[in-house]
Amino acid sequence: MNRRGKINIPSKVLFYVLVIMCAMLLALNYVTGFSGGILKNISNYIFVPMQKGIDIVGESIMETGESAKTKEELIAENEALTAQVETLTTQLTNMQLQQKELERLTELFELKQDYSDYDVTGARVIARGNSNWFSTFTIDKGSADGIKVDMNVIAGSGLVGIVTSVGPNYSVVRSIIDDSSNVSGMILDTSDNCIISGDLMLMTESNMISLSELSDDDDEVEIGTAVVTSNISSKYLPGILIGYVSDLKDDANDLTKSGTITPVVDFMHLQEVLVIMETKETE
Amino acid sequence: MIEFRPIVKTIVAYGFIIFVYFVLQTALFPRFSLAGVSPNIMIILVSTLGFAKGANPGMTVGLICGLLLDIYASGYFGMYAMIMVIIGFLNGAFRQVFFGDDMKLPLLLIGTSDLLYGGxxxxxxxxxxxxxxxxxxxxxLMMPEAVYTILVSLILYFPIIHLDEWLAKSEKRNQMVA
Known part of the structure; x- marks a missing residue:
């Protein structure tokens, strides 16, 4: 390298300098919560557009690979689908009527369903898998769309995770199956509180997440009961469905129970998610 | 006297390859995950640069790749950067015994680096x-990831090496003209 008179830094020196630099970043992250600052903005404009593009390409590759269909098949499918659309439209109208009725009745009962009232915005999953050890993914909306750290992310009817870092046009979401994720949950039927934690081992073995610290003295909680986010959670809005209890047993201390729950969201095939546009206010 | 053109060229070339590999890792390969794991493309890049080009380029690119991973992760900011710097440095030690025509050593080093990263x-x-x-x-987790990474590196190893050769050639050509 020094043939053109460039300064040649001994690699050991550079190594120590860089390691100390990284250690300082880690310390800064620990003390002030620094997580990228200006770097986020740079990466935002370089990577996000490309990831979006690749994501679409990847999706189409998967689609063509999965279903290389002939023209006849497509026509037949189209006919079937058109018929289905018609039936569904009828059903939808009926449902809307019923929904109106339900709203009217709930109003009468003065019941307020918080869950459906959340203001949400849709986002696409554009990147994931920067490590096999953690389950985080990137979505294509960021602070420019009003997304903030700690906003809850749902898909379909269940909890997906929480926004952990936000750039101008992207956000990083940590899913509830991530090994370091902990959610304060509640058994829907009995209102007993418990802790829902992601567990990589459980997830690879059986696609489940673990449930612990459940105090259920009267043995009322049954297999198949729904678990929702608890109202005492500091970051998760109350009443979002997490999953269903699939296994439960007494802990060694005989006071609490632990087990596993099956999440309602299919984390393997997550394409679109909804971000709830409010954070839980805690004192 | 320091010439700027080759330096700029090097930076552009390295920036481009980091960009492509990072997009591959985060947007494309997770779709083709096997046994629940996707390959670690950044390790291929940092490790290969380390043993083919030396510890300094390995560490520098390692730092950049690590920071990128940190930005898109939700853990401790700086952790991946540190791991990647260490991997770039360690691979640099094998530059003396690296010859381009033998694939055994590169694959072994990439696999070991990935295991080290996992550890x-x-x-x-x-x-x-x-x-x-x-x-x-x-x-x-670690073994399947290492195996998958080695398999992918059978393809992704070559652009890195050829980028190197291409840069060396164009630098030589410039020197001849000058």
Missing amino acids: MVYIFTYISRGRLDFPYYFMN
Whole structure:
């Protein structure tokens, strides 16, 4: 390298300098919560557009690979689908009527369903898998769309995770199956509180997440009961469905129970998610 | 006297390859994950640069790749950067014994680097949370990831090496003209 008179830094020196630099970043992250600052903005404009593009390409590759269909098949499918659309439209109208009725009745009962009232915005999953050890993914909306750290992310009817870092046009979401994720949950039927934690081992073995610290003295909680986010959670809005209890047993201390729950969201095939546009206010 | 053109060219070329590999890792390969793991493309890049080009380029590119991973992760900011710098540095030690025509050493080094990366992530982030069953994580996460990474590196190893050659050639050509 020094043939053109460039300064040649001994690699050991550079190594120590860089390691100390990284250690300082880690310390800064620990003390002030620094997580990228200006770097986020740079990466935002370089990577996000490309990831979006690749994501679409990847999706189409998967689609063509999965279903290389002939023209006849497509026509037949189209006919079937058109018929289905018609039936569904009828059903939808009926449902809307019923929904109106339900709203009217709930109003009468003065019941307020918080869950459906959340203001949400849709986002696409554009990147994931920067490590096999953690389950985080990137979505294509960021602070420019009003997304903030700690906003809850749902898909379909269940909890997906929480926004952990936000750039101008992207956000990083940590899913509830991530090994370091902990959610304060509640058994829907009995209102007993418990802790829902992601567990990589459980997830690879059986696609489940673990449930612990459940105090259920009267043995009322049954297999198949729904678990929702608890109202005492500091970051998760109350009443979002997490999953269903699939296994439960007494802990060694005989006071609490632990087990596993099956999440309602299919984390393997997550394409679109909804971000709830409010954070839980805690004192 | 320092010439700027080759330096700029090097920076552009390296920036481009980091960009492509990072997009591959985060947007494309997770779609083709096998046994629940996707390959670690950044390791291929940092490790290959380390043993083919030396510890300094390995560490510098390692730092950039690590920071990128950190930005898109939700853990400790700086952890991946540190791991990647260490991997770039260690691979640099093998530059003396590296010859371009033999694939055995590169594949071995990339595989080992990936295992090392897995081990460090485990130590930094899993042990402290009481996840102590290392053999399980080794067999179900680190080994499959290393194997998949080695397989992918059979393809992705060559652009890095040829980028090197291409840069060397164009630098030589420039020198001849000058």
